[in-house]
Amino acid sequence: MDVATQTHLTALRHLLTYRLHYLLAAVHAAEHDAQELGDVDEMALVEAALHRLDSGIYGDCADCGEPISLQRLLVQPAAQRCAPCQAKHEHR
Secondary structure, eight states, X not given: OXXXXXXXXXXXXXXXHHHHHHHHHHHHHXXXXXXXXXXXXXXXXXXXXXXXXXXXXXXXXXXXXXXXXXXXXXXXXXXXSOHHHHHHXXXX
């Protein structure tokens, strides 16, 4: 991440934790709703982001290793890739 201050990391951890709790509640509230599958998939992404945060590799692109911009992480805290690599990944 290009601006890896403790304040930013703390804020991003709060965003991820909040989203995880929201998704857990949504999955528990919906018994066998079709949306539940998407929520479960997103929960896995959020949990993986929290694990990267704990491991000290959060904010680094999984493909190129370059920092993911803070702006991208604020919009998509569970992002695994920088914007250029994500665009390439989606076109594959």
